[in-house]
Amino acid sequence: MENEKDEQPSQRKDHRTDVFATRFVDKTTSWQQKALRRVATKNEPRQPPGGLDKTPIPHAPPGYTLKFIFHRANSLPMADLNSLSSDPYLSVQLHTDLPSRHKQDPHMRFRTPTIRKSTHPVWNCEWIVANVPSTGFKLKARIYDEDPADHDDRLGNVHVHVDSIPDNWLGIREQQYKIKKRMGSKRAYFFRGCAAMFNRNIEMSGNLVISVQMLGKTDVGNNGGRIWTIGPCAWSRHLSPMIGRLAGTKEPGQGKNGTKSQRYNFQANQFQFAGPVPPPLYHRYVEFKPFIAGMFNDTSLRGRILNRALHHQHSRIYNYDRTTLYGSFPSPSKDMSLQFLDLVHRDYGGRIYTYVMTLDGMWRFTETGKEFGIDLLSKHTMHADMDIYIAFSGEFFVRRLKTPHKGPFDSGQETHPAADLDGGSPPADPPSDPAYYALYIDNDSGTYRPSAELLPLFKEFMQKNLPGLKVVTLDCVADADRMGKLKREQRERKKAEGHGTVVLQDDGSSLSSSDEEELEERAREYAGNEGGGEEGSTKKERKKRQLKREIKESKLGAWAAHRDNQERQGAKKDVQDGDDDEKGGRDNGELKQEGEEMVPKANGGACG
Secondary structure, three states: OHHHHHHOOOOOOOOHHHHHHHHHHHHHHHHHHHHHHHHHOOOOOOOOOOEEOOOOOOOOOOOEEEEEEEEEEEOOOOOEOOOOEOOEEEEEEEEOOOOOOOOOOOOEEEEOOOOOOOOOOEEEEEEEEEEEOOOOEEEEEEEEEOOOOOOOEEEEEEEEEEOOOOOOOOOEEEEEEEOEOOOOOHHHHHHHHHHHHHOOOOOOOOEEEEEEEEEEEOOOOOOOOOOEEEEOEEEEEEEEHHHHHHHOOEEEEEOHHHOEEEEEOEEEEEEEOOOOOOOOOOEEOOOOOHHHHHHHHOOOHHHHHHHHHHHHHHHHHOOOOOOOEEEEEOOOOHHHHHHHHHHOOOOHHHOEEEEEEOOOOEEEEEEEOOOOOOHHHHOHHHHOOOOOEEOEEEEEEEEEEOOOOOOOOOOOOOEEOOOOOOOOOOOOOOOOOHHHEEEEEEOOOOOOOOOHHHHHHHHHHHHHHOOOOEEEEEOOOOOHHHHHHHHHHHHHHHHHHOOOOEEEOOOOOOOOHHHHHHHHHHHHHHHHHOOOOOOOOOHHHHHHHHHHHHHHHHOOHHHHHHHHHHHHHOOOOOHHHHHHHHHHOOOOOOOEEOOEEOOOOOOOOOOO
16 A cells, blocks of 8 residues: 555646746637638738727616706806806716726716806706616716816816616705815815905805706617717807918808808807617727827827827817807707708808717717818817717718709709709798708718718618708718719809808908908919919019909908008008907907897707
């Protein structure tokens, strides 16, 4: 027995080389798999990573539909020393335990309108979210003071935690949550502390009042793997005269004596659609350049610089200020389609727009085109605010139809542009029925390259949210010839309908000195391009002739008469001093003409 015990093999001790051997085996297996994939795709054309992502939504049981109500706040700090008040708004994020398709998927966001000059704002805004899981949610509400000239100051935070949602959950009814001051603006709380020293009625700590109602189970079938916004369908219109002058974009208006006018303004629009966005609409940015990945992921030095630049540009384009218009609809309707047509100025001006649709159904779009002087304004990256994944992107334009019961491409159907149709813009008021209009939308986006196979599904989603409006989808590859012809007609119409109008500034007056300089610059460029072959003519004479041509074609009325009088008398006048005198009598933040407002106010805001 002792010999048998001695002959039993002893267990070998682990050696440090065993770890490297295991790693080597795993590495060779990985190399073999890569080689097999390379052989399988050898004959296929290589494409940069990105574009359509077919990752399915993770499976989860159906959740609940919740209505979040942001009632009011009290005792907020004073961010503005002059008025001893603030311009507060709420920026909200909703987090759940549901697994996302990718960790880079953007969070659910919501923003309330801004309440002007108040430390006790009342919003009463509703946000209806579908498919919140039974494991609860975490709501992060940040209160900001809107300051377009600088950066928005944070006034405090509120966090709402709900661990579970049973079938008989009673919700939250006008619960007060203390506003945390730790991340708030030190300057704003310093001002409030100084005011509290002289007034005992002023409190240093504020509260935010929130309600949450459960509306029932969400009908999503067997898969409740994501949450989405049901309503309200809120919209906002952002105006920037400075960017409008740089980009050369104008919006139509009403001038003196009933004449049509145009104002330098760059318009950015946001429209929240009722979800859910179809799950296959899921696209990632395309790495067509080496630095693109670093820009979206904020990794390399060059990528970080571009990332912050585009974030800043997005915040300036979609900047909220006193001229921002708000509104909302409880659900998609005919009025919602008419509001969209108003945002794009119906069929007037032959405009072309660049758009991005986010994963939660937020539609962002601005006017764009080859004639833009600022290239980055037309980039989908900026509109998406550097989101790695979006639903869809491209360009679109709107046309008016002669016969509403026919399709845009039916025989005998005429559209404006390119045909001159009666009963609409520019000479008359446009029809108020969405059936008279067609939305031409494509997938022309090099940043995300949406799949043409999903255009029918995207069309169905657009028709659901814009009822009554005819939607036409175009593939930027298969329909390249037709799409190019339609867009050329749009640009030609934009040039044609731009004549015969008076360009107005913010004060409603005729051209200012800066506009004269712009016309002179255009005349100088024209003389350099087309007038260079005129021998015996000096540069000053060519510029003078072209400037006269501009005045004649644009029919600039009083300014043209003033300019002719200057030439006859040979005198120079300081136009800038005259403009400064006019600005002295102008109300801040409003566009007026003969005592009437040129820009309408919001109709009740986005939250009744």
